[in-house]
Amino acid sequence: MNLKQLAKELNLSISTVSKALRDSHEIGIATKSTVLAKAKELNYQVNPFASSLRKQKSKTIAVVIPDAANDFFGPVINGIESVAQEKGYHVLIYLTHEDMKKEVAIIKLLQNGRVDGIMMSLSEQTSDTAHLEELSEMPLVFFDRVADHMDVPKITTDDYNSGFHATQHLIQNGCKRIAFLSISPDLSISRMRMRGYREALKVNKIEHEENLVLYLNSEDEKTIIRRLLKRKNRPDGIFASVEKLAILTYEVCEELNLRIPQDVKVICFSNSKTAALLNPSLTTIIQPAYEIGREAATILFKLVEKKRHHFLQERTVLNSTLIARNSTKATRARNKKYSK
């Protein structure tokens, strides 16, 4: 069912029907209502491709993220989709699987006008952003893992503060040697959290040891954590920048008979719904993932609809929440127990 058929049914011209459907002032009120009625009766729907071709806009946005099976990105998608649904937009999803080559390919694909705007979170491999600079005309919004130097809106959490407080929390509960685990030194979130970590060490007059900072981007993450916890002077606190690394830490601790929190305290960024039920319950920094999605989408739609142009340098920072649980509980006994 298209305009032509509908027009024939109504003995009207195509233009009249088209205008009636979009409630143009050029069309008489009587005509409008008959057109509307007939359109509903015949279940007419605008052909999106014809419309997009003519209007040069797609009513579609792209979400480019590393992974969908993730306690952070899942709710972000929910947030984005909920705003898109309200606004009548469609959401295309593309996954980089943390692979920069895929990210580049996806961005290239998106240059042909298929979408009106892009929201993205960088892959952990993404070191340079040449592929993104080429998008000059395309509305673009970053969230969480942002490219700091680019002049586009960014929605993040207060990673520096969170990194600071997480470290501070470990120190206050008795940690002296705190390891920082993250996935890639190139990521904005790693850098900011790391700076917060170092600042907290500095404020507390704890010397910063380079070999307590580990970036695990290979497949043998577990081996590296195992090696870390087997060191003679192993850390008494682990600050994991992503949930996955905290879970691995738990597994390794069990394997090595290290007790959490007595031997090692663990804190991490996590949106896991089961953090409170872990053994021991895990102290987490929760990011407002759903709200990040909504906020990022809202800003993108403003850009797309050209309501305002001075969004370009805007940076929106939402607050994370530290929830203290047993994995970082202060322990009285200085029961130093090394792996045997």
Place this chain on the structure above:
Amino acid sequence: MNLKQLAKELNLSISTVSKALRDSHEIGIATKSTVLAKAKELNYQVNPFASSLRKQKSKTIAVVIPDAANDFFGPVINGIESVAQEKGYHVLIYLTHEDMKKEVAIIKLLQNGRVDGIMMSLSEQTSDTAHLEELSEMPLVFFDRVADHMDVPKITTDDYNSGFHATQHLIQNGCKRIAFLSISPDLSISRMRMRGYREALKVNKIEHEENLVLYLNSEDEKTIIRRLLKRKNRPDGIFASVEKLAILTYEVCEELNLRIPQDVKVICFSNSKTAALLNPSLTTIIQPAYEIGREAATILFKLVEKKRHHFLQERTVLNSTLIARNSTKATRARNKKYSK
């Protein structure tokens, strides 16, 4: 950059350029290579809307699911997207948020040709499927939460068997009164798992008690679970059909000072990565979510591309895996302890 401009640059006709780009035999080999070179140089990309309009296909599929922030649907999205990326398809995502009205609206939206096919998992509210029957011409594939009576391909796990084995597992570990918790009696997964549950009771000559079967689709799920576990003759085993309900059960048990597994054993369908680290570690039935996504996408693309119609009744069943952990461990002492 479009065909017209490209043709002018090359002093060729639009048709020639178009054909050259898609490697038509009508075009001379020399011409082809100059066209290709120029296209690359000027970064020409086919306009997707013009192409879709003309060819009447979109190279896009829709994924309609209840929720993205979910340990099952997350990996499913990964699976679908990976196949789509291989095949050069685009993936639109729509969330029903378990709301049938939204599901109906989304399906209606998708009738205008925006996508070449739909993959979906029903919302828990979805009782009738009139909105889906109207899609007669549109390739459609169900996964996990399927509409049994519809003649379209369905990809599921062996829910009946899993329900049977889960129940059997509880019985073998000493449970006498097993509650079955699920979200909606309308869902295929609920029905199949429930049948497996009843069959296991029957085989083990345990009487089936209607009031041990609870469908929690309201917001006060926790209250209902609390009430269940406060009953005089409360169940000694809980079989939760979805992860969320097991987590709530854990929370309620902690609240009521009920010990898992001594007082209540818990098993559930879950793809949580932290199941092994819970306190106690949670016995789960893991569904091969990523593979379900890949399989469903693969079948949908066959439908979309080959126009093969004998896929229509195909049902693909993948195996789930039961991983026994401490939450269902047999306990010797008949230490009956009621909440006070």
Place this chain on the structure above:
DNA sequence: TTTATCTACTACATCGTTTTCGTAGATTTT
């Protein structure tokens, strides 16, 4: 009455590709 202004509609070009149909010129077949 003449002219200007509205009202309600239609014709048509356009968006960028794809594809069918043609055709000039070269080559092969009879």
Place this chain on the structure above:
DNA sequence: AAAATCTACGAAAACGATGTAGTAGATAAA
């Protein structure tokens, strides 16, 4: 040499919706 067949390209008609530029006919202003 005439006829048939190829080769390599171009013209033009879709695909369906939108918006500009008209235009009858009615009403209002001069």
